[in-house]
Amino acid sequence: MRFTSLATVVAVAAAPLVQGANWAVSVGAGNAFAFSPTTITPAVGDTVTFTFLTRIHSATTTTFTSPCPPPVGGVGPGGFDTDFQDATTGTTPNVTITITDTNPHWVSCRQAAGAHCRAGMTMAINPTAAQTYEQFLANAKAS
Ligand SMILES: *[C@@H]1O[C@H](CO)[C@@H](O)[C@H](O)[C@H]1NC(C)=O
Ligand SMILES: [Cu+2]
Numbered sequence: 001m002r003f004t005s006l007a008t009v010v011a012v013a014a015a016p017l018v019q020g021a022n023w024a025v026s027v028g029a030g031n032a033f034a035f036s037p038t039t040i041t042p043a044v045g046d047t048v049t050f051t052f053l054t055r056i057h058s059a060t061t062t063t064f065t066s067p068c069p070p071p072v073g074g075v076g077p078g079g080f081d082t083d084f085q086d087a088t089t090g091t092t093p094n095v096t097i098t099i100t101d102t103n104p105h106w107v108s109c110r111q112a113a114g115a116h117c118r119a120g121m122t123m124a125i126n127p128t129a130a131q132t133y134e135q136f137l138a139n140a141k142a143s
Contacts, residue, residue: 020045020099025123027109028054028087033116035059035107035123039133042099042125049096052085057121059095060110064131067106067122067140069114078103084111102126106136118143 023040031054042048050059061079062070074081082095105125109116122140124133 020047022047022049022096024048025050025059027052027057027059027085031055033109033119033121035121038123038137039127040123040125042102044099044102046099047096048099048125049094050082050085052082052087052093052095054087055111056084056086056088057109057111057116058082058084059107059123061105062108062117064104064106064136065139066143067108067136068117068143070108070110070117072110075106077101078105081110099125104128104131108140114143 020043023042023046025040025048026036027050029036040048058081060070060081061074061076063075072081078101080097085093085095087093104127107123107125109121117140120137120141122137124136127133
């Protein structure tokens with residue numbers, strides 16, 4: 001009886017208090033320099049799983065105005081950098097990050113000194129009316 005009670009307490013303590021949604025983002029589908037979808041709107045506690053399908057890419061947070069290349073480690077707070085993920089050897093790596101705020105986060109690939117980013121390999125997390133994905137993409141192509 002005593003053992004049963006302890007096991008119950010441990011199980012409850014280990015369970016997450018809030019189960020967020022997961023947002024699936026493909027990276028490099030069809031060999032393209034692209035994330036899909038290009039905009040997601042997660043809440044705090046949600047997760048984002050990047051699945052790297054081709055080539056070698058990263059998903060790295062950067063700035064809205066000067067996107068390319070994103071810096072190693074990504075732009076924060078609330079930023080991230082999946083580092084380079086190699087999908088050329090028959091596996092499709094997954095990297096999952098947890099969303100810690102609802103501020104806009106601008107994501108691009110840091111491969112090839114920003115060449116993938118300038119080719120349009122970008123996506124937005126929680127863009128706003130003032131800062132849109134379309135303008136971020138335009139900034140990336142111009143940077
Ligand atoms: C990544 O996730 C996809 C989709 O769930 C899965 O098919 C693939 O096997 C995963 N990759 C690895 C390396 O586990
Ligand atoms: Cu890339």
